[in-house]
Amino acid sequence: MLETLLPILIFAALALAVIGAGRRVRLWRKGRPSPVPILKGLAAMPRRYLVDLHHVVGRDKVMSNTHVATAGGFVAAAVLMILVHGLGLAEGVLGWLLLAASTCMFVGSLFVARRRRNPPARLSKGPWMRLPKSLMAFSLSVFLITLPTVGLLPEDFGSWILTIVLAAVLVWGLGEMFFGMTWGGPMKHAFAGALHLAFHRRPERFSTRQSDREGKGSVATARGSTALKALDLDDHDAPLGVAKPEDFTWNQRLGFDACVQCGRCEAVCPAFAAGQPLNPKKLIQDMVLGMTGNSDAEFAGSPYPGKPLGEHQGQPGGPIVVEAGGALLDADTLWSCTTCRACVEECPMMIEHVDAIVDMRRHLTLELGQTPGKGAEVIDNLIATDNPNGYAPAARMHWAADLNLPLIRDLGQVDVLLWLGDGAFDMRNQRTLRALVKVLRAAEVDFAVLGDEERDSGDVARRLGDEATFQRLARANIATLAQYDFQTIVTCDPHSFHVLGNEYGALGGDYRVRHHSTFISELLDEERLALGGWKGGSVTYHDPCYLGRYNGEYEAPRKVLGALGIEVKEMQRSGFRSRCCGGGGGAPTTDVPGERRIPDMRMQDVGETGAELVAVGCPQCTAMLEGVVDATAEVRDIAELVADALLAEGSVASSPGAGGRKGAGIPAEEVSA
Amino acid sequence: MSHDDRTAHSVGEAGNPALRIDVLVSVGRHGLTERARRADLDARALELALQLGEDGRRLNLEVCHAGAPGDDTEAALRDYLGMGLERLNWIHTRESSDVLPVLRDYLRQRDSGSEPRLVLCGMRAEEGEGSGVVPVALAEQLGWASVPGIVAVETVERASDQWYAQVLQALPRGQRRRLRVRLPAILGVDVAAPTPRQSAFGPARRGILEPVAAAGDLQPDASLAAWPLMPAKPRPKRLKIVTASNARDRFKAAAAKADSGGGKLLTDVTPQQGAEAIVALLKEEGVLR
Numbered sequence: 001m002l003e004t005l006l007p008i009l010i011f012a013a014l015a016l017a018v019i020g021a022g023r024r025v026r027l028w029r030k031g032r033p034s035p036v037p038i039l040k041g042l043a044a045m046p047r048r049y050l051v052d053l054h055h056v057v058g059r060d061k062v063m064s065n066t067h068v069a070t071a072g073g074f075v076a077a078a079v080l081m082i083l084v085h086g087l088g089l090a091e092g093v094l095g096w097l098l099l100a101a102s103t104c105m106f107v108g109s110l111f112v113a114r115r116r117r118n119p120p121a122r123l124s125k126g127p128w129m130r131l132p133k134s135l136m137a138f139s140l141s142v143f144l145i146t147l148p149t150v151g152l153l154p155e156d157f158g159s160w161i162l163t164i165v166l167a168a169v170l171v172w173g174l175g176e177m178f179f180g181m182t183w184g185g186p187m188k189h190a191f192a193g194a195l196h197l198a199f200h201r202r203p204e205r206f207s208t209r210q211s212d213r214e215g216k217g218s219v220a221t222a223r224g225s226t227a228l229k230a231l232d233l234d235d236h237d238a239p240l241g242v243a244k245p246e247d248f249t250w251n252q253r254l255g256f257d258a259c260v261q262c263g264r265c266e267a268v269c270p271a272f273a274a275g276q277p278l279n280p281k282k283l284i285q286d287m288v289l290g291m292t293g294n295s296d297a298e299f300a301g302s303p304y305p306g307k308p309l310g311e312h313q314g315q316p317g318g319p320i321v322v323e324a325g326g327a328l329l330d331a332d333t334l335w336s337c338t339t340c341r342a343c344v345e346e347c348p349m350m351i352e353h354v355d356a357i358v359d360m361r362r363h364l365t366l367e368l369g370q371t372p373g374k375g376a377e378v379i380d381n382l383i384a385t386d387n388p389n390g391y392a393p394a395a396r397m398h399w400a401a402d403l404n405l406p407l408i409r410d411l412g413q414v415d416v417l418l419w420l421g422d423g424a425f426d427m428r429n430q431r432t433l434r435a436l437v438k439v440l441r442a443a444e445v446d447f448a449v450l451g452d453e454e455r456d457s458g459d460v461a462r463r464l465g466d467e468a469t470f471q472r473l474a475r476a477n478i479a480t481l482a483q484y485d486f487q488t489i490v491t492c493d494p495h496s497f498h499v500l501g502n503e504y505g506a507l508g509g510d511y512r513v514r515h516h517s518t519f520i521s522e523l524l525d526e527e528r529l530a531l532g533g534w535k536g537g538s539v540t541y542h543d544p545c546y547l548g549r550y551n552g553e554y555e556a557p558r559k560v561l562g563a564l565g566i567e568v569k570e571m572q573r574s575g576f577r578s579r580c581c582g583g584g585g586g587a588p589t590t591d592v593p594g595e596r597r598i599p600d601m602r603m604q605d606v607g608e609t610g611a612e613l614v615a616v617g618c619p620q621c622t623a624m625l626e627g628v629v630d631a632t633a634e635v636r637d638i639a640e641l642v643a644d645a646l647l648a649e650g651s652v653a654s655s656p657g658a659g660g661r662k663g664a665g666i667p668a669e670e671v672s673a
Numbered sequence: 674m675s676h677d678d679r680t681a682h683s684v685g686e687a688g689n690p691a692l693r694i695d696v697l698v699s700v701g702r703h704g705l706t707e708r709a710r711r712a713d714l715d716a717r718a719l720e721l722a723l724q725l726g727e728d729g730r731r732l733n734l735e736v737c738h739a740g741a742p743g744d745d746t747e748a749a750l751r752d753y754l755g756m757g758l759e760r761l762n763w764i765h766t767r768e769s770s771d772v773l774p775v776l777r778d779y780l781r782q783r784d785s786g787s788e789p790r791l792v793l794c795g796m797r798a799e800e801g802e803g804s805g806v807v808p809v810a811l812a813e814q815l816g817w818a819s820v821p822g823i824v825a826v827e828t829v830e831r832a833s834d835q836w837y838a839q840v841l842q843a844l845p846r847g848q849r850r851r852l853r854v855r856l857p858a859i860l861g862v863d864v865a866a867p868t869p870r871q872s873a874f875g876p877a878r879r880g881i882l883e884p885v886a887a888a889g890d891l892q893p894d895a896s897l898a899a900w901p902l903m904p905a906k907p908r909p910k911r912l913k914i915v916t917a918s919n920a921r922d923r924f925k926a927a928a929a930k931a932d933s934g935g936g937k938l939l940t941d942v943t944p945q946q947g948a949e950a951i952v953a954l955l956k957e958e959g960v961l962r
Contacts (some may be wrong), residue, residue, distance in 0.1 A: 240875045367757065369873030376871035384703040384710060392705040468874040 002145060003161055006085040009171060013178035014082070020182030021191065026078060027291055028257070030316065034201055034240075041198035048197040048206045049462065057348045066111035070135060071190070073105025074177065084149060095150035109135030115307035122263025124281070126300025126408065129185045131176070131621040138173025140167055178445040192257035193349050194211055199251045200350060201229075226341065226550045228358055231467045241362025241465060245290030245316055245328070250315050256287040258349040261301055265343030268573075270580040270602075271336040271587075274562040275595030277304040278336035280343035280353045283329065287356060290314035290328045304333055305595070320360055324369070327653055335372055336592045339463050339585030340545040345576055361465030371464055379466050386455035386473065386504040388589075393427045397451050399430035403437055404522040408448040413485035416440070416447035417518075421493035422456050423619035428626065429492075432619065435643035436492050436516055442646050443528040445579030447490070452482050462503070464586040471507060474499075478509035492516040494546035494618045495584070501551070515547055515616045517557040517638050524563050534565040537612035540633070541568045542602065542625065543578035544618035557617050560638055564645050569609040579605060599624040607632040615641060690788045691731040695780060696760070697807075698738050699905035700749040709745035716796025716869035718862040719756055723870070724791050725826055726899055733788065737779060737885070739764040739772040747882060754880025755872030762885045771894035773807065777814045778888035785911035789829050789836035790857035796864075802897055808861040818858035819838045824849065824866045829856070847951055 051115045058064045072138050080098035097595035113132035119125065144166055147153040179186040179576075200206070202378045204225040232238055239247050248256075265280035266272055272279050279302055289296055307330070314320060314328030334357050343353045365371045371379060381390035391569030397405070408414060418440065441448050455473050463471035477500075489511050491497050501513035514522070523529050541561060547553045554575050561568050573579045582588065582598025603625055606614045614633045616622050677803060693883040696719045703714030705845035726732035736758055740746055742765055754761055764775055780792060805821075812819030825841040836856040843848050844864040854860075917923045939950055 236878070365871075365873065367873055367875040369757070369871035369876075371871060379871070385706050386707050390705070466874070 002148075002167065003088075003286035005167055006145065006170075007088070009167070009174060010082060010086040011149065013174040014086075017178040017182050019075040020179065024182050024188075024192070028250045028254045029423045030246050030291075031250035031253040033247045034251050036201070036251060037200045038199070041200075041203070044203070044206065045194060045198040048200075049194065052206045053197065053348060056346070056350070057510075060621035062111070063115070066108050066115070068108075069104050070108030070112060073101050073108055073139065074135070075105075076101035077105055078150055078177070079141065081236060082143055085145065089590075092564075095146055096412045098146050099143060102139045103148065106136060106139035106143065109139055118620075120263075120267075121302060123261065124261035124299075124301035128186050128261060128300065130547070134176035134180075137169045138177050141170035141173050143276075145170065150261040161632055186260075187549075189258055189260040192254060193260070196255045196258035196349065196351075197252070199254060201249065201251050201255075201355075202352065205350060219464060221499065226276065226498070227506070228355065228462060230471070230503075230506045231362065233468060233471060239363070240467070241364070242320065242356075242359040243363045243367065244319055245287065245314060247363075248287070248356070248359065250357075251288070252352070253291055255282050255349075255351050256291070256356075259284045259288070259351060261285065262348065263301060264346040264348065266302060268342040268346050268577065268579075270304065270338055270340060270342065270582060270598045271592075271594070272302075272603060273596070274582070274598045275305045275479065276336035276592050277307050277333050277594075279304050280543065283353060283357070284351055285560070286312070286329050287362070288312070290320060291316060293318075294616070301403065304329075307333075309660065314382065321364065329362060331370065331372065332592045333362065334386060335375075335590040336587070336594070337585055338545075338580045338582055338587040340580030341549045342545070342580065345549050358463060360467065362467055363462075363465070365465030368469060371590070372592075375586060375589050377465050377587050378462060378467060379461060382456055382461050382469050382473065384464075386476075387422050387425060388456060388460050389422070389425060393455075394452055396420070396424050396454060396510070397449075399424055399427075399433065400437070400449075403434070404646075405437065405447040405451075407451045408484045408486065409453065411448050411449065413450040414446050415487045417481075417484070417486040417489045418446050418447050419489050419493070419496055419513075420449060420450045421491055421496045423493055424454075426619060426623070428622060432622065432637040432639050435637065436639040439520060439523075439529065439646065440490075440640060442643075443523045445523070445528075448486075449498065450480065455480075457496040458498040458503075459499045460586050460589070463498070463584070473666045474504055474507050474670065476507070478504060478507060481509065481511070485670065487512065488519070489513045490519045492617070492619065492637065494544045494551070495620065498550045500544045515549070515551070515553060515556070515617065517560055518553055520638070520642055521556040523557045523562075524560065529642070531564055531645045532647050538569050538610060539566045539613045539615055540571055540606055540611035541574065541615045542571070542581065542606070542621055543574055543576075544616065544621050545578065545580050546583055548578055549576055549619055557615070557638055560642060561615055564641055566641075568615075569611050571605045571609050573605060581618075581621040583618075583622040588620075588624070597628075599628050603628040603631045603633070689731065691733040692725065693733045693788040693790040694725065694735070694921060695783070695790075695792045696722050696734070696736045696752070697776060697792065698736055698739075698753050699727075699795070699798040699800065700740060701799040706947040709749040710747055712795055712799045712873065713801075713871070714797060714864060716753065716756070716795075716858075716872075717864070717866040718793040718795050720867055721823070721826060721862055722747050722791075723757065724867065727892075730829075735762060735783070735862070736760075737762040737764065737776070739766050739770075739775045739779070739887075741766055741768045741770070750882055751877040751880065752872045753875030754882070755874065756870050757873075758880055760881040760883045763878060763882050764887050766885070766887060766891055769898065770891040773810055773899075774889065774892055776807070777811055779885070780815060782810070782888055789809055789838070791826065791829075791858040792817075792857065793823075793862055794859070794884050796861035804902070805861070808859045812859040815857075815859075819861070820852060820854055820858060821861040822863040822865075823860040823933050824863050826860070827851070832890045864949055880946070903925045 023339065054064065057067060058381050077098060080094055080101055084094050084098050106251060109132050112135060116129055116132050148155050157422055165289050176185055177187055181191045205322055218652055226508060230649060231240065242248055260282070261281055269278065269280050280302055282299060282304055285299055286296060293315045295310060295313040299309055303309045312328060318327065319330045321334070337354065337357045339354050378388045386393055420433060424433065455477050457477065458470035458473035461473065489500055491513065494515055499636045500511055504511065539561065541557060543554060557570055579602050580598060581602050609632050614625060614635055615638050616635055617638050622635055622637060697806055698715040698719065699712050701710050702708070703710055722734055726734065738750055738755060750761055750763065764779060766772060766775055794808055795925045796802055797806070798807070808821070809819050809924065820840060820842060822843045823840050824843045827839040827841060829836060829838045838854045838856055838858060840852050840854055840860060842852055843863040915923055917926055937950065939947060952961065
């Protein structure tokens with residue numbers, strides 16, 4: 001009886017799966033066009049899955065092995081099952097292989113079940129809780145129906161009741177694994193995920209054989225792979241950002257569907273931890289709901305803090321955000337994001353949360369004029385004065401009145417262009433800049449500054465959604481830079497570093513940009529700096545998001561600190577898992593209330609290491625961390641630490657550039673001269 | 674308070690004619706960079722007008738600028754469009770033209786008969802003479818009421834065949850005065866009026882700048898031509914020396930009225946006596962010689 005039943009069941013399930021797949025693909029394609037190389041993408045998919053995806057999944061070894069066993073077992077079992085039971089090719093080893101594959105899958109599903117016993121808060125429950133049972137149902141029933149095929153059991157083993165029970169379990173398994181894969185069950189992630197990898201809108205995120213050969217360590221930070229995509233402002237018909245779910249490109253929509261709801265993003269999101277109304281996992285699920293127009297009442301994970309489930313519902317062609325609330329999501333959810341990219345870094349499905357958030361912010365700012373908090377004021381200032389705080393552009397160099405900084409306008413050609421950033425207006429960052437100038441002078445670097453010709457890089461404007469102001473600033477800066485001849489841009493601001501290095505390219509500006517920590521480490525390599533030993537207490541280092549996750553620079557700052565004789569006491573969350581200071585993405589400007597402050601949590605991280613000093617490399621991080629009340633550690637920029645440790649021969653000559661030495665009044669920073 | 678308590682019979686929502694509002698806008702200049710942008714006070718005037726339409730009232734809103742064509746001007750006018758306007762009337766004049774007769778004719782042309790009618794503008798332009806006289810002079814020439822320092826238009830009601838607006842006028846130190854104004858009226862909007870909404874790029878780019886021909890011949894601005902113009906210098910600020918030793922005294926000093934010693938409070942005087950007192954003060958201060 002089973003022999004006749006099995007092919008019918010298998011091919012019925014397959015047919016349903018194909019129909020579902022067609023429907024799902026049509027749903028994705030309702031998004032805006034985004035050209036991708038179809039065949040090339042499909043060809044690259046296995047490698048992207050086996051190498052890049054598992055590079056991320058592999059950070060959790062147990063889960064990684066569980067997935068290899070379950071997914072590998074399933075794929076093999078499914079193919080073999082179609083051959084053996086569907087087409088009746090039971091000859092030879094195929095049956096035995098099928099037994100092995102289903103066993104492998106069963107073992108994997110046991111581990112899945114174990115994880116689901118006391119699942120952490122970040123995991124979604126709901127239909128996901130039945131997944132291990134479904135996996136077992138599939139693997140076990142396939143195993144059992146194969147036993148007679150290979151002759152381990154007689155063909156007519158058991159009664160007809162057993163056969164019916166077995167068939168029922170098999171139907172359950174097939175339903176979950178084949179039907180559910182394309183009709184919206186938990187297994188949807190396999191189908192959507194595979195295509196998402198093939199048609200990802202950032203192919204540069206993935207490694208290639210060549211990049212592996214050349215030994216580029218961090219593939220995730222290949223040049224430009226973290227840059228926001230530019231809007232085409234010349235096309236007056238193109239929407240300015242995303243207003244409704246159908247404004248996303250089709251492959252973005254496909255990406256949302258790939259989410260496995262593992263909640264790794266939720267676990268690392270600083271806004272979620274601070275109790276601000278953002279949960280990256282829920283955000284992606286909301287985008288999925290938006291495609292079909294459902295309410296979020298069925299969502300089986302953590303809600304946005306402070307926003308109960310069931311009060312929001314989207315429409316496929318309706319607005320994502322309405323001012324009164326109650327649409328797919330509320331504006332404050334979008335504005336809570338610090339664009340720290342921790343979610344993207346953690347996502348095993350390579351989903352681009354930050355892109356989606358900025359896309360939706362663009363609509364709020366460019367179409368609705370609803371940048372919250374001080375956002376509108378910051379944008380107005382950028383438009384009128386080219387800096388976010390509305391200072392007179394002519395005051396940009398006041399901090400360096402006594403430093404005699406050479407202007408590139410006077411020289412025309414230098415090795416290094418020192419990009420000051422808007423920190424030039426900030427008294428705290430001016431100490432860092434002075435320290436950096438002192439270091440550059442000590443190393444006899446041929447450098448100059450743009451002076452009043454420099455404008456804001458456009459980072460904040462872009463992340464507040466004002467692409468128009470970003471592009472205006474970027475084009476103006478590119479035009480200025482085009483007049484001069486320099487080798488490298490050095491900056492102490494990772495945001496400028498990222499924007500100049502990665503985002504100006506799309507607008508025609510290609511530069512060699514170095515963060516000051518990288519540049520100082522290069523100077524150390526060339527033995528152009530003589531540094532004294534470290535006499536202070538214990539030190540930890542805070543990785544800025546825009547230096548680390550955005551640009552993959554984790555080594556240079558640590559190398560510089562090492563050269564100072566500092567042994568860095570690492571925080572639990574450091575390197576690519578570093579927790580944001582809360583200062584990125586315009587978050588301090590939009591200032592969405594939460595239960596805690598993000599910088600407070602980061603300073604807590606610092607406190608847990610027992611470090612007396614936290615070294616930073618970013619003006620935003622400095623400002624955010626120094627703003628923490630009752631901090632246990634002092635905040636110093638790497639440039640300041642290096643400047644203080646300089647073994648200066650003619651130390652008097654450069655003393656005006658001695659950084660925060662006088663201002664800070666810190667006892668433990670005697671310069672050994 | 675000159676709040677009038679006569680019971681005004683407000684017309685039912687259905688029979689309510691649309692409120693006709695003209696907002697006169699000018700090109701502003703940023704204080705530090707002198708870049709052209711929407712003028713702050715005019716933007717506040719537009720914001721007031723837009724808010725009047727948000728509580729369900731039918732509005733017949735038109736926005737108008739009189740000025741010479743130019744890229745800077747266009748960019749600044751688009752800032753107003755970005756606040757959510759579909760179009761903005763632009764009466765093209767020459768650099769040296771007097772906008773007063775142009776605006777007067779424009780407003781007169783668009784007389785709407787029985788509709789309630791308001792004209793809103795900022796109290797003072799950021800460019801040109803910036804004398805703040807335009808609303809007053811316009812009202813004088815049109816024979817309409819003019820009220821400066823407006824921060825809110827509360828109601829527009831009909832009473833015995835006349836339309837009246839109840840408005841809030843800003844006085845120094847956060848005081849407010851409620852006034853009842855017969856329409857049509859030209860209201861000069863104060864800096865204390867609500868902050869203008871953000872100007873968004875999309876609507877600014879889409880909005881239409883509708884060229885409008887001036888009704889009569891363009892006349893040169895005689896007074897502007899006669900005036901020497903020079904960059905403004907920041908006025909030196911008088912230092913207030915506070916000797917208070919505790920927080921309460923410091924607060925009182927900070928909140929106290931500016932030096933008002935020597936002033937006179939005149940009550941129940943004839944207009945003649947009042948005017949004489951003002952002239953005497955102006956002479957004393959050296960304003961009149």
